Amino acid sequence: MEDQNNLYDKLKKMIGDKSANINILQEQIDVKLQMKYFQRAKDIKKTLDKEYDYLSEVNKLYDPEVPTEEKQDLICALASFDKVDYYRALEKYKAHAEEEMQPWVTLGLQESRMLIESELLDEKQLFVSTGLGGKGTNLRYFVVLINNDDEHYTDVQKELIGKEFEYTIKKNGGELEEVHFEEKFAMLTCLLPIEKPVQEILSNTTKECNSFGKFIHEHFLITNVKKMTTDEIKEFLESQAKSDEFTIDLDQNDNPDNEIDNIDPKPE
The missing domain is CATH 3.30.70.1290 (Transposase IS200-like)
Incomplete structure (x- = not known):
């Protein structure tokens, strides 16, 4: 078997001389769903209104009549800001979210937490996610x-x-x-x-x-x-x-x- 560089070595190359906090996704979430989240979150960030209060739409997450895709987009939007009240809103929703929304809100919480920690600690945050968590x-x-x-x-x-x-x-x-x-x-x-x-x-x-x-x-x-x-x-x-x-x-x-x-x- 050929020697392989381990993942940690590659992470160190990414950050260079800078200090960084490595965050590992704990939950086991299907990789395809993860990729869907990351791509959707990237697209949502391009159209965000930084002056808009997205908390005003949180009730939509609890409304069974609201389409799943709309809820997913709202989670991505809330997770895109380093605001503690946005994080708390996602955290509260996760405790009541239906099963199909659990992986999506879990990824949103992870992203939100990293943004907040990055701002508070003034430190690069690295997020490592795998299917097995x-x-x-x-x-x-x-x-x-x-x-x-x-x-x-x-x-x-x-x-x-x-x-x-x-x-x-x-x-x-x-x-x-x-x-x-x-x-x-x-x-x-x-x-x-x-x-x-x-x-x-x-x-x-x-x-x-x-x-x-x-x-x-x-x-x-x-x-x-x-x-x-x-x-x-x-x-x-x-x-x-x-x-x-x-x-x-x-x-x-x-x-x-x-x-x-x-x-x-x-x-x-």
Whole structure:
């Protein structure tokens, strides 16, 4: 497996010598919906009336007769100002919002909070969002380990994988949330600090497991976009097998579905 720069290194290059506060989206929100929000928010900002009081329209958010798209636009507008009362209005609405609006208002709250913090702290704000979200300053990853013999893992192998990965991930400041075995796959969901070299950690742990018998394929699948089903994993592996270069490592840093945005209180 080739060495990859981790996401934290890329973030440091983005901000240069400036100090910055990194904000990680905590919730698990579909990546396509996130991209829709970011694009819509960008469009809304082009037509904002800075003198208008958007709080006067907040009641529309609670009106079942108001179209979803209109509510989404209002949330984007409220989230575009560094005003605490706008943030509180979004926060109050989130407690009562219908399920389909929860992801949208969550993204709006995140943007609003970053703008306010940027203004108060006079510090660049970086927003990192992925489909699987995170916890604190940790990003969540979905990892697939493939049995080297195309067989089900034995009970001993399952126990070894669980213990080794739990120990290593915890040692690196993370958390192993879930381990699930199905057919020839071991599927792990874990949290790791954004500054840690994720692929290196997982690769070294795989090698440690293989010191007890080379039963795990040296390549593994890792993504922070979504948890994959067994059928999706098989489909992905089949597509990779047909390509000229066979690799099943998904580098989160090269994934176009990751979103990194920044807010600078004093843009040049």
